[in-house]
Amino acid sequence: MSVSGFELSLMRQSISDWQRLDELMTGAKTSLSTASTSGLPPSVQPAGALFLQRWAGFAGESAVIARGFADALTAASDDYLTTDDTVDQRYAELDGRLGPER
Template structure:
């Protein structure tokens, strides 16, 4: 039966890296927009350009924060899966020892 999400323990590191790349891209975008000046625009649109740059600098920052949240959450999930797998391996090993010698 499918869980409907298509997420496996093996796909989490790849997905984490994709979110990390997006987060880095959003930081670069935020920095790039913040470095721009509306002074190159005609005086009649300079105010609108400044508003645009400020708004989109903020949107890129918010997107970076959201992507970073996904990176951290996926990292925690990956770590939890690893600990759970290790514990399961130990417990199954103990169970195997209780069954007696191999025949």
């Protein structure tokens, strides 16, 4: 379906892709946050813990960014649909008759 010159199906697919990325990054954050460094030699465990902590933070930030894009695209899509429906309704209300016959 085309709304005001853009394909709504493509917009919805983009929203779905960003939502899926949000879920993936949230899962990655959880996995990295709960990962153990016990399998590493004691001398490198602090570095391993810092590595996991930082990457969990990056994954969390990426999830927030992806959620923001999904929300913004959803809002834009809703606005486009509302505008298109309003214009369609107003055109339907137009009366083609002129003068006193209206």
